[in-house]
Amino acid sequence: xxxxxxxxxxGDLIINVGPQHPATHGVLHLVxxxxxxxxxNVEPHLGYIHRSIEKMCESLTYRQFIxxxxxxxxxxxxxxxxxxxxxxxxxxxxxxxxxxxVIRVLMDELTRIASHExxxxxxxxDLGAFTPFFHAFRERESINDIMEETCGARLTMNYxxxxxxxxxxxxxxxxxxxxxxxxxxxxxxxxxxxxTGNVIFQNxxxxxxxxxxxxxxxxxxxxxxxRGSGVSSDTRKHYPYEIYDKLEFDEVLETGCDSxxxxxxxxxxxxxxxRIIEQLIDNIPEGDFQxxxxxxxxxxxxxxxxxAETARGELGVYIVSEGGTTPYRIKFRSPGFSNLSxxxxxxxxxxxxxxxxxxxxxxxxxxxxxx
Amino acid sequence: xxxxxYIKDVWGAMKSLATxxxxxxxxxxxxxxxxxxxxxxxxxxxxxxxxxxxEVVMIHDENNEHACTGCTACELACPNATIKxxxxxxxxxxxxxxKKAIDTFVYHLELCTMCNLCVEACPxxxxxxxxxxxxxxxxxxxxxxTLNKPGSKIREGVE
Numbered sequence: 001x002x003x004x005x006x007x008x009x010x011g012d013l014i015i016n017v018g019p020q021h022p023a024t025h026g027v028l029h030l031v032x033x034x035x036x037x038x039x040x041n042v043e044p045h046l047g048y049i050h051r052s053i054e055k056m057c058e059s060l061t062y063r064q065f066i067x068x069x070x071x072x073x074x075x076x077x078x079x080x081x082x083x084x085x086x087x088x089x090x091x092x093x094x095x096x097x098x099x100x101x102v103i104r105v106l107m108d109e110l111t112r113i114a115s116h117e118x119x120x121x122x123x124x125x126d127l128g129a130f131t132p133f134f135h136a137f138r139e140r141e142s143i144n145d146i147m148e149e150t151c152g153a154r155l156t157m158n159y160x161x162x163x164x165x166x167x168x169x170x171x172x173x174x175x176x177x178x179x180x181x182x183x184x185x186x187x188x189x190x191x192x193x194x195x196t197g198n199v200i201f202q203n204x205x206x207x208x209x210x211x212x213x214x215x216x217x218x219x220x221x222x223x224x225x226x227r228g229s230g231v232s233s234d235t236r237k238h239y240p241y242e243i244y245d246k247l248e249f250d251e252v253l254e255t256g257c258d259s260x261x262x263x264x265x266x267x268x269x270x271x272x273x274x275r276i277i278e279q280l281i282d283n284i285p286e287g288d289f290q291x292x293x294x295x296x297x298x299x300x301x302x303x304x305x306x307x308a309e310t311a312r313g314e315l316g317v318y319i320v321s322e323g324g325t326t327p328y329r330i331k332f333r334s335p336g337f338s339n340l341s342x343x344x345x346x347x348x349x350x351x352x353x354x355x356x357x358x359x360x361x362x363x364x365x366x367x368x369x370x371x
Numbered sequence: 372x373x374x375x376x377y378i379k380d381v382w383g384a385m386k387s388l389a390t391x392x393x394x395x396x397x398x399x400x401x402x403x404x405x406x407x408x409x410x411x412x413x414x415x416x417x418x419x420x421x422x423x424x425x426e427v428v429m430i431h432d433e434n435n436e437h438a439c440t441g442c443t444a445c446e447l448a449c450p451n452a453t454i455k456x457x458x459x460x461x462x463x464x465x466x467x468x469x470k471k472a473i474d475t476f477v478y479h480l481e482l483c484t485m486c487n488l489c490v491e492a493c494p495x496x497x498x499x500x501x502x503x504x505x506x507x508x509x510x511x512x513x514x515x516x517t518l519n520k521p522g523s524k525i526r527e528g529v530e
Contacts, residue, residue, distance in 0.1 A: 063448070064450035064488065065450075067486040067488070068450070149420040149422065151422070152420070152424040158485075158488075166487065167422065170420070170422070193393070193394050194394055198387045198388075200384075
């Protein structure tokens with residue numbers, strides 16, 4: 001008998017999940033081969049919202065292309081912009097003022113909390129719990145208000161520019177962030193009460209979507225997906241950028257290898273972000289928020305690579321420059337793409353009902369995969 | 372042994388359900404902690420922050436004068452070709468010299484991504500971001516706007 005992976009035998013059922021289904025996180029199309037209720041194979045079909053951002057960037061100048069990247073991973077737009085700005089700065093050999101570095105790190109960590117908040121709400125909604133979705137948005141709104149005041153937008157900020165940040169922080173910024181920390185600390189226990197301790201949630205998460213540390217490495221997964229399997233992969237720790245090497249925070253590692261471990265990694269990561277913000281919010285140094293740059297940036301001939309830790313994992317930016325005002329070639333190493341490649345491994349042999357739970361813990365953002 | 376585990380499981384499930392319901396009950400009895408905004412009804416009290424990026428507008432003073440010299444720095448900075456500046460030559464009445472000035476500042480709101488790069492690029496501070504946000508119209512052509520007001524001219528001393 002055929003037991004080979006991915007081979008359709010008689011009696012197998014092929015079903016399509018998505019695109020345009022709320023539970024598939026955007027326009028992801030999954031072709032699932034089922035034997036009864038057991039998943040034999042999952043094949044993700046991509047490209048539904050592919051906008052060829054990498055190709056588009058080749059016709060934009062170094063100042064202009066940064067704004068496009070916030071449309072890739074719209075939930076951690078700041079960190080995408082940050083990675084691109086760092087790559088341009090590496091080419092120009094720019095020194096970033098200390099004030100700009102601190103503002104950037106603060107914004108990155110606020111974005112990480114906002115992203116994980118949305119993931120937490122969407123994850124609970126995937127499993128049928130609707131109330132946590134609103135509770136997650138309540139805290140996320142206060143971050144969005146802070147962003148709106150300082151950067152002028154709620155989702156795609158375009159705040160990072162080569163050399164620093166676009167504006168100085170708003171006079172209310174420090175007070176509002178402190179208010180947010182107060183609010184967050186009074187609400188964080190609700191998350192455990194409503195979701196983490198719930199017996200239905202635990203039964204659906206524990207032992208579902210298991211991936212070992214070796215497989216995580218071979219699939220190239222990064223971020224909370226890797227750290228849920230105990231693989232230390234935090235770019236902030238291993239290749240510190242800006243002022244991360246001077247900060248005190250822990251790399252969150254869980255050894256459960258299942259969906260619940262990935263859930264706990266994100267929940268605990270939010271608290272580490274809070275810890276980073278607390279260290280910085282009263283110690284923003286005085287000085288310029290932007291280094292002096294020329295109106296038209298020209299990178300020297302060569303290849304430049306920089307990476308940053310987004311909410312989903314490691315984002316790498318690779319620029320090939322021919323010495324002109326626009327890049328010759330740009331390539332993004334996006335975390336979502338590698339994480340999605342492990343989906344078949346996660347759910348194969350499991351039940352169809354566990355597919356959404358396992359997929360939810362990958363925290364997929366589809367433009368990040370399609371680019 | 373099986374029965375003991377069974378009762379334990381049921382007890383655990385009831386307990387976790389009660390914990391979650393306790394939180395729901397808390398908000399049910401604490402109306403003041405609910406922060407829902409009644410959006411279309413609160414338009415009058417809704418204040419957007421000063422840096423909010425709604426749309427690009429040109430600043431005109433009370434004499435219907437602006438600071439745009441027509442240098443096209445904003446047009447070059449825009450990644451989406453949102454801005455198109457059409458220039459003309461004004462003839463000075465006293466000296467008879469020709470001087471470059473803007474004829475029309477065309478702004479395509481339908482293409483704009485609110486990245487703020489044009490405002491950053493402007494050397495004279497002639498344009499800024501407005502706080503408007505409800506841009507829906509029935510016809511796409513209404514989103515193509517002329518930013519300089521009719522009869523406006525450049526302010527004295529702006530080069």
